[in-house]
Amino acid sequence: MNSLHDLIQNNGSPHWVDFWTAIGWLGNAVFFSRFFVQWYATEKKGQVVVPAVFWILSLAGSLLMLAYAIFYDKHHVIIFAYAFTWIPYLRNLIIHYRHEKAHLACANCGTRVPPQTNFCPHCGTKLLAATSSP
Numbered sequence: 001m002n003s004l005h006d007l008i009q010n011n012g013s014p015h016w017v018d019f020w021t022a023i024g025w026l027g028n029a030v031f032f033s034r035f036f037v038q039w040y041a042t043e044k045k046g047q048v049v050v051p052a053v054f055w056i057l058s059l060a061g062s063l064l065m066l067a068y069a070i071f072y073d074k075h076h077v078i079i080f081a082y083a084f085t086w087i088p089y090l091r092n093l094i095i096h097y098r099h100e101k102a103h104l105a106c107a108n109c110g111t112r113v114p115p116q117t118n119f120c121p122h123c124g125t126k127l128l129a130a131t132s133s134p
Contacts, residue, residue, distance in 0.1 A: 020072030027068055031061025052096045059089040 034057035041049040066082040069075065103112040104127060106120035119126055 020068060023064055024068040024072065027061050027064030030057055030064060034058050034061065052093060055089050055092045055096065059086055059093065062086045062089060
């Protein structure tokens with residue numbers, strides 16, 4: 001059995017090809033699966049929805065494909081294709097989690113509601129203006 005060092009070095013070992021081919025296919029599968037997640041969320045809600053897991057899968061899939069392109073394929077076109085795709089995926093996750101953190105809890109029923117909502121969509125209670133914290 002080859003050591004991890006042997007697997008990482010491009011020494012012509014069939015394990016090298018198997019390892020990076022698996023990374024490439026895994027990257028493709030993760031990246032492709034995000035469409036099913038988005039489709040399901042949209043159908044369930046009846047409007048276009050892009051859940052956080054879509055961006056997580058996008059980020060993971062693009063980074064796996066970038067690793068495959070850099071360490072195995074070594075083709076400049078493929079490397080360039082995935083070199084920057086992770087940036088908007090990461091930015092969208094940051095925006096999503098900041099928005100989630102800004103949600104308020106209804107004093108009456110405890111439902112979490114988006115910022116700048118005037119009434120709780122669950123119980124109809126008028127919501128108090130959010131106070132800014134330091």
